[in-house]
Amino acid sequence: MPPALLTTSLVNTLQIGSLYALMALGITLTFSVMKLPNFAHAEFVSAGAYAALIISLAGVLNPLLIMAAAFVIGALAALLSHLLVFKPLEQRQVSFYTLILASFAIGLILRYLLFLLADSFNLFDLRIAIPLRILFRQDSLILSNLFAWAVPTSLLLVFLLTLLLNRSPLGREMRALANNPSLARVIGIPVERVKNATWLIVGGLAGVAGALWGMQTAVNPLMGWAAIISVFAAAILGGLSSFSGTILGAYVVAFSENTIMLFLNYSFSLDLAYKPAIPFIIIIAVLLIRPQGFSALLRRGGDLKR
Amino acid sequence: MFRKMLLLGLVLTLAAALVMPALAQDDMETYMLGVALPFTGSFGTFGQDFERGIDLAVAQMNAELAAAGSAIRFETVSADTEQTPEGASRAVQTIVQTTGAQVIVGPLTTAEVLGAKQFVDENGIVIVAMASSGPAASIPGDNIFRVIYPPDTFSSKAFATIALERGHANMVLLHVDDAFGNGMKEQFITNYQAQGGGEVATFAYAPQSTELSTEAAAVSAALAGFGDSAGFFCVCFPGAAEAFVQVAQIDPILTSVQWLGNEAMTSDEMLEDPGHAMTLANADFVTVSQSADTTPLTPIFEHDFVAMFDKDPGIFTNYAFDAANIAMLTMLAAGNDGAAVKSMLPFIANHYIGTAVQAFLDENGDQAIASYGIRQVLEDGSGFEVIGTYDGNNDTITYK
Incomplete structure (x- = not known):
């Protein structure tokens, strides 16, 4: 595998893995606190992407404002x-x-509402209007402004989420709810308030991920659904209960889809059209070999269940 | 006595007034026209616009039939193919089993057409497709007619010739992994190498892919491996085309070679993004697609479409209008029977001049008239200009 191809694939791994992490954390949070593998999560991503698209088409080109709008719509x-x-x-x-x-x-209802919106205003396959440009280039290492937004934003949000979980009363309540809902109710934790807050965080993160994903690719009502299997694979790799495991899982999935896929294509002529099969393979392998994923390995870092 | 007669006359008149329309209604014959198109997915806008074109054709036909005193009327019933072969099969089966329709207008892509093929062949249903062009569906004797857009066996020759004229000793091809993309790949390689072209490195992407950075990296590496004389050919669907250009625009290799591509790369949305527009402009992007020449019917169609829907028709919408007209004219001649329609359709199609081009079917039931326009993106990326034509029947390119 040529060094240039390896470098590009690793940059893609970091960029896409960061976006997968943002999406997958919401799934982990929902599963842990609400005991629900939420497949509508894909449409929270798409809703955030459309919010970002519409506000960018309205002339707002500040990425922070775009992501804020996406957070609000995803959360709602x-x-x-x-x-x-x-x-x-x-x-x-x-x-x-x-x-x-x-x-x-x-998920289906939200998806078809987005279809109605997209059809009414001709919003298919458009891109969030932030120009892509090269920020850093050294030989084959090229970092774009999108990389500069996607990776730090994802890492910052993950850090803030971990802080919230470990250092705030809400985080303690969420962990209590994740560990034992009945006990949490008995000891007076305002369960509904915690659940509402959890859903807001979950949707908001998905919305921001949708905005960044829409800068990476084209926005259409199916974009969240197209990514959801990779995102679930990341969450399952993380054991569905560990933040750090989920983040690691996201980068492993992105590494598999990019670097390993390109290596297999380059070395063994394996068709790139098999890329969508990778997350399925990961999900089946994890469930067969190590259902707890990375969660047992990373027990100390940002676990919801301790 | 006179009063009684008058009263009786009034009663009879009233009764006749009440009964006659019912009798007339019973005499009316309704032909169902199935419409199987992708109303969701990346091609959802195409499907919805094509359906409007078909609705216009049906409305006009029904008005003419009423004016002529005919008892036949057409009705449409639609189903979403979801842009997949399985979805197309489901859509066609649903239409046929719920309404008894014998003729389906659509589906859109070759993969969808092939998805519905087994069912329509086994049940004597006729498909009249307007835009499918993959060679995989060029099968003699089946129930599929592709009446407007010619098969890619023609355009792939033009692409191969242009690649060689541009001095591309080797090519890198990215294509969608379905019947359309695979067919174009095989035809292009055959034609390119038959004319003296060198190696063609091919990369397929899954039809559902929305993020193509891996594919862009692979294409870039292959181009780098070939050196300066290589060119790039993209056979993509809308959505994927934008996603590819999005990641390609910062790749130093991909932005330094010339590109060819199918018409999905030429959407309005593509050029609305300044980065995408300049990427195509820097790549001297050229596409080959069916001629945009007009017939006397074209402006009439456009006027009527705007009058009915208060919006301009989208690209290729007139193909759906023409396909629906060929289907309806054949049903008027042959009756509402799939076998009779199958037998009669080539005769009707071969005598049909629509809004796009004269239809003339080959032994596979495909459009045999292959007249293409060659378009290149303007230097400033603001649009496309026609730089030549390709006569597929004589395999001749003529530049302006």
């Missing part, structure tokens, strides 16, 4: 999903499987 989409669907279903004490089905249904 997640909170409304909880208040209108998940919460009433939980009150009826429906089964785990019903909640999963409900998450699929919410």
Whole structure:
């Protein structure tokens, strides 16, 4: 594998892995606190991307403002999903499987609402209007302004989330809820308030990830769904209960899709069209070999369940 | 007595007034026209616009039939192919099983057409496709007619010739991994190497991919391996095309070679992004697509479309309009029966001049008239200009 190709693939790994991490943390948080593998998470990403697209088309080109708008819309989409669907279903004490089905249904509804929006205003396959430019170039190492936004933003948000989880009353309440919901209720933790806050954080992170993903690629109502299997693979690698494991999982998935895929293509002529199979392979391998993922290895770092 | 007669007359008149429309209604015959198109996915806008073109054709036909006193009327029933072969198969089956439609206008892509092929062949249903061009669907005797857009066996020759004229000793090709992309790849390699071209490195991307940085890195490395004389050919769908250019625009290799590409690279959205527009301009981007020449019917279609929908027709929407007209004219001649329509359709199509081009079908039921325009992006990236034409039937390129 030529060094230039290796370098490019590693840069892509860092950039895409950071975005996967932002998306996957929301899934881990939802699963840990709400006990729900939320497939509507994909549409929170798409909703954030559309918020970012629309505000950028309106002339706002400050990435911070764009990401803030995406955070708000993603957070609102997640909170409304909880208040209108998940919460009433939980009150009826429906089964785990019903909640999963409900998450699929919410995802479909949100996706087709985005289709309606995109069709009405011709917003298919557009890109968030932040010009891409090279910030640093040394031989084959090229870093763009998108890299400069995506990687630090993701790392900063992950850091803030870890701080929130470990150092704030809300974080303690979230961890208590993740460990034992019944006990958390008995000891007076305001469970509904904590859940609302969790959904806001989950949706907000997904929204920001959507904004950054929309700068990397083209925005359409299916973009979140197209990424969701890779994101789930990252969360499953993290054991669905560990922040640090999820982040590591995100980079492993991105490394597999980029560097390993390019190595296999270059060395063994394996078609790049097999790239979407990689997250499936990871999910099956983890579930078969090590269902707890990286969580046991990284027990000290940002775990929700301790 | 007179009063009784008058009363009886009034009653009979009233009864006739009430009964006759019902009788007339019973005499009316409705032909169902199935519409299977992608209403969701990256091609959702195409599907929705194509459906409007079909609705316009049906409205005009019904108005003419009513004016002529015909008892036949057309109705459409639509289903979403979801831009997948499986979705197309489901859509066609749903239409046929719920309405008994014998003729389907659509689907859009070759992969979708092939997805529905087994069902329509086994059940005697006729497909009239307007834009499918993959050689994989060029099959004699089946129930699929591709009446407007010629197969890529023609355009791939033009692309190969242009690549060699530009001095590309080797080529790197990125293509969607479906019937359309694979067909274009095989045809291009055959034609390119038959004319003396060298090696062609190919990379496929999965149709559902929305992020193509891995593919861009691989293409860049292959181009670097070939050296200065290599060119790049992109056979992508909308969405993927934008995603590829997005990551390619900061790649020093990809921005230093000349590009060829299919018409998905020439969307308005592509040039609205200044970075994308300049990337294509710097790459001297050239595309070959069916001629945009007009017929006397073209402006009439455009006027009627705006009048009915209060918006301009999208690219290739007139192809759907023409395909629907060929389907309906054939049904008027052959009746609402799949086998009869299959038998009659080539005759009708071969006598049809629509809004785009004269239809004339080959032994595979595909458009045989291959007239293309060669378009190059302007130096400032603000648009495209026609720099020549390609006559596929004589394999001749003529530059302006």
